[in-house]
Amino acid sequence: MAGGTEIVAVDIGGTHARFAMATIADDGSITLGEPVTLHTDDHASFQTAWEDYRDRQGGTLPDGVAMAIAGPIDDQIIRFTNNPWIIRPPLIREKLGCSRFTIVNDFAAVAHAAARAPAEQFLHLAGPDTELPATGTISVLGPGTGLGVAYFWRGDGGAVHVQATEGGHGDFAPVDAIEDAILARLRKRHNRVSDERVVSGPGIVDIYQTLAAMEGRAVMDLDDIAIWTAAALGDDSLAAAAVDRFCMALGSVAGNIALIQGAGGVVIAGGLGYRIRETLLNSGFASRFTAKGRFSGLMATLPVKLIVHPQPGLYGAAAAFAKEHCA
Incomplete structure (x- = not known):
């Protein structure tokens, strides 16, 4: 394509x-077309989802x-953390009919996006209201179906290195x-309880049910979508309390990740974080983030x-492709 490279993100x-569809211009800028969202439960495999999208195009x-x-990236077989699909990288060219491809962890892609995004694409949550540091490490994490964690490092010369992690586990x-009560509840089902069991979209269920039990209420059999919706609508004070508790736990985890990674700043990402942004701003997120004892x-x-x-995620995947194939 004259003037740029067109790819599928x-x-x-x-x-x-x-x-x-994404276009990588000769100057490295990236333009995304209108996204199409498919439910993973509606397709037996990534291949059938790809064919569905191809037909739509x-x-x-x-x-x-x-x-x-x-999920973690492997050069032979990729198994997803929270859905049953499998992708075999050695077969991608044959199965998808492509000559070049790039595969990155989803939060590595988000980190690529965060490293490129201008200041106006960030909302201030906590700490000093300044731009992210121009050099050093920036932690990137976000709750969704799971809890994604990555980071990027910027050098003095503008070089950017992105690292995927499994820090959510x-x-x-x-x-x-x-x-303590939330952990005790989860330990009845899991030998080991990771951050992702609490700080993710589905984690709101155990938070909600723990709060209900502590108040002596009958534990309602609500799924995570119902709880998030009830909190957003203001229909259920317990759901609102569960979301506030979720924000506090997210603040604690984000602070831990920043300490572990030696970060000079933090980016929260993911659709869930964006949907509850007003609650995050007015919750205990910020105080929990800084509550690190001698390092407060x-x-x-x-x-x-x-x-x-x-x-x-789409923008960052395209950015990763540009760095690998168009630099």
């Missing part, structure tokens, strides 16, 4: 697979593919009696932002 999570697609995957560390002073110096790009 794909962002596959536990619940949704998003597809979009008239039966032909570009021969470059950028994929963001919710670190041990959940309660800091008060309510979180340090934590208070870190800017914490929410990325508001509408499709950071």
Whole structure:
């Protein structure tokens, strides 16, 4: 294509697979087309979802593919953390009909997006209201079907290195009696309780049910979508309390990740974070983020932002492709 490279960008999570056409201009800028969102439960495999998208695009697609995957990346077989699909990288060219492809972890893709995004695509959440540092490490994390964690590092010369991690699977560390009760509830089902069991979309169910039990209420059999919806509508004070508790736990985890990674700033990402942004701003998120004992002073110096790009996974996947194939 004259003046640029056209590719398919794909962002596959536990619940949704998003597809979009992307154009990488000669100057490295990226333009995304209108995304198409498919439910992973509606397709037996990634291959059938790809074919569905291809049919929606008239039966032909570009021969470059950028994929963001919710799970660890392997060069032989990729198994998703929160859905049953399998992808075999050695077969991608044959199965998808492409000549070039890039595969990155979904939160590595978000980190690529955060490293490129201009200041106006970030909402200030906590810490000093300044831009993210121009050099050093920035932690990137976000709750969705699971809890994604990555980071990027920027050098003095503008070089950017992105690192995927599985930091969402670190041990959940309660800091008060309510979180002790949440952990105790989860331990009845899991030998080991990770941060992802609490700080993710589905985690709201155990938070809600723990609060109900502590108040002596009958535990209602609500799914996570019902609880998030009830909290957003203001129909259920217990649901609202559960969401506030979720924000506090997210603040604690985000602070832990920043300490572990030696970050100079933090980016919260994901559709769930964006949907509850007003609650995050008015919750205990910020105080929990900085509540790190002897390092509370340090934590208070870190800017914490929410990325508001509408499709950071797709944009970041395309950015990763551009870095690998178009640099």
